[in-house]
Amino acid sequence: MNPPTAAAPARLISRARPILAAEAESIVWLRGLQPAERERAIDDLRVAQVAPGELLCRVGRPATYWFGVLDGLLKMSNDTALGMPITFTGLPPGGWFGEGTVLKREAYRYNIQALRPSVVAGLSMATFHWLLDRSIVFNRFITQQLNERLGQFIAAREIDRMTDPDGRVARGLAALFHPVLYPGVGGLLRITQQELGYLVGLSRQRVNQALTVLQQAGLIAVEYGGLRVLDLERLRAYGR
DNA sequence: TCATTAAATTGTT
DNA sequence: AACAATTTAATGA
Numbered sequence: 681m682n683p684p685t686a687a688a689p690a691r692l693i694s695r696a697r698p699i700l701a702a703e704a705e706s707i708v709w710l711r712g713l714q715p716a717e718r719e720r721a722i723d724d725l726r727v728a729q730v731a732p733g734e735l736l737c738r739v740g741r742p743a744t745y746w747f748g749v750l751d752g753l754l755k756m757s758n759d760t761a762l763g764m765p766i767t768f769t770g771l772p773p774g775g776w777f778g779e780g781t782v783l784k785r786e787a788y789r790y791n792i793q794a795l796r797p798s799v800v801a802g803l804s805m806a807t808f809h810w811l812l813d814r815s816i817v818f819n820r821f822i823t824q825q826l827n828e829r830l831g832q833f834i835a836a837r838e839i840d841r842m843t844d845p846d847g848r849v850a851r852g853l854a855a856l857f858h859p860v861l862y863p864g865v866g867g868l869l870r871i872t873q874q875e876l877g878y879l880v881g882l883s884r885q886r887v888n889q890a891l892t893v894l895q896q897a898g899l900i901a902v903e904y905g906g907l908r909v910l911d912l913e914r915l916r917a918y919g920r
Numbered sequence: 921t922c923a924t925t926a927a928a929t930t931g932t933t
Numbered sequence: 934a935a936c937a938a939t940t941t942a943a944t945g946a
């Protein structure tokens with residue numbers, strides 16, 4: 681339906697608008713900042729709507745923004761023309777990414793594209809570094825972010841090695857429900873079985889089958905257009 | 921608010 | 934890949 685192959689060039693800046701107060705409330709790292717810092721950050725944040733299949737970051741492009749998902753679902757992958765395409769992770773609401781690249785003022789090392797209509801916020805590199813230079817709270821957040829993501833990537837390697845489709849779905853889901861990296865998800869993750877298939881690299885049918893198994897095991901509850909996790913610990917350890 | 925219709929998503933083969 | 938069944942979203946009375 682929205683094959684992640686079709687991609688138009690992203691023009692985030694031109695379509696971007698200021699952030700709404702209600703949207704800013706949902707951003708966790710804004711909460712700990714000093715009033716002056718928060719004001720500057722909110723003033724700097726740009727928000728844009730992203731269409732399915734649209735590329736937000738391209739491998740090799742110079743980093744300009746630190747991005748966060750306000751709503752929708754993005755995919756972080758490494759599908760260059762050469763080499764095998766690898767999906768690193770999905771990015772549900774509450775997820776922020778690109779800090780590594782912005783930190784080092786480098787080019788993006790992966791593609792970010794929308795799996796469905798999404799709302800994305802961007803903080804300019806200048807303001808990112810400004811916060812980094814003066815806010816300890818912000819530094820703590822970034823450190824934790826980097827640390828948790830490192831753990832995710834290590835887990836992702838295991839998932840890629842795993843042959844059991846049920847296990848791949850289970851672990852992939854557990855990653856999306858990461859409470860620190862994706863606080864916006866909460867109890868219910870809005871994701872279709874088709875989208876989940878794109879993320880874990882399985883057909884929709886097989887995903888459906890796996891979800892049924894996981895539901896019968898009491899690990900998740902499948903709903904129309906999404907699902908909730910009942911036992912994150914067992915989901916994370918599935919197939920071990 | 922309710923009924924109708926279209927679109928999206930799911931369950932199954 | 935295709936199909937039927939189900940759920941949601943949109944529309945207008």
